[in-house]
Amino acid sequence: MCLGIPGEIVEILPGHTDLAKVDVSGVRRAINVGLLENERLQPGDWILIHVGFALSKIDEEEARAALDFLEGIGQAYDDELAALRGSSIDRG
């Protein structure tokens, strides 16, 4: 749970101003973006995610470098993705 993982916003979920569908290494899940309410997030933006919440907006270059790094660390990232796959947040 300790990892911050980058994800790309696919869509802001209609009717839920705090929720966005986010793609993390091919896993798409709803993430709460309420902590970044001043960032005017849009599809295509990258965010750093921790336990279902976006902590900060990051640029694509940073996101790609962080993903390369995480994909290289092996088990800890696999475990995080497995946990994310089990997530089904549907309300903020």
Place this chain on the structure above:
Amino acid sequence: MRFVDEYRDAEKARALSAKIASLCEPGRAYKFMEVCGGHTHTIYKHGLEDYLPETITLVHGPGCPVCVIPMGRVDDAIHIAERPGVVMTSFGDMMRVPGGRGSFFDSMAQGAEIRMVYSPLDALKVARQNPDKHVVFMAIGFETTAPSTAMTVLRAAAEEIGNFSIFCNHVTIIPAIKAILDSPDLRLDGFIGPGHVSTIIGCRPYEFIARDYGKPLVVAGFEPLDILQSIYMLLVQLAEGRSQIENQYARVVPWAGNLKALKAINEVMELRPYFEWRGLGFISHSALKVRERYAAFDAERIFEIPGSRVADPKACQCGEVLKGVLKPWECKVFGTACTPETPIGTCMVSSEGACAAYYNFGRFSRERVREATR
């Protein structure tokens, strides 16, 4: 060496390594603490010590949230989980952490209902789906994680969910750093500051370290180059006789932190007078509890909590490892009685724990290699 073969920026790493070596004063030994478990993970995964002169020692700090939970709090959580009609929810990392009476996994085997969740919002969903049960979320973590718990409590309050509470074990990083600075066991020359915690708290809370203790701190990212760059920045400060707080990870960490997150924490939680940390003992104002106005979501008010106090197993030296006094392999049970499969101490449980990082990457520290070849 894995790092040289695999890492895309090996050239840059070698260049940094040379610059680091050139800044070290002959005859002077340097000790830097990396506070965050994520940094410990990177250092051992990539063998970063091999890129540093032998006069630089990296010391692991207390920044692994799973590692600092004392056994008594695990027992208290299991006590709650065993109440009739309770569903305990927890991050996967907590499941194998041993208390005095076993772990969450052991408790599940004996019939308690404990579910792994990715997010506190998933725990809240379990509560919505099980109105006849009371769902408790085992809330752990530093300021990185506390906003998520706080936002979830705010959501539960807005929806007036009556069967959800948190068992709050959130801790704060600053008092732990202060405890280490005040400890007579360890003399440090500077800190590699935590990255993700700082996205929330920003850089200002560290200023006392430079001002009152005269030590530099550089907030660092998690990639190998980030850590080498941060060590370089620490050495530049020392060479110039400065001690300041600097931000190597500015591409992610804003100097002022995340105000919305800080407000959410402050709305839902307040500081406890004191809290027990594994290895560091009781530290004043070092943890968070739920405020009175959110009492309906506070498992400590809803359930009778035994307040268990359990001494760590005698053989376990997690305390010394967490304070940076011992290297993991210097612990008597490291890799023999204590392994990631059958951990005795918390440092072996989490992949962020110093012992698990050493164990999983099969990397002997250079001190040990020196000892073995002597």
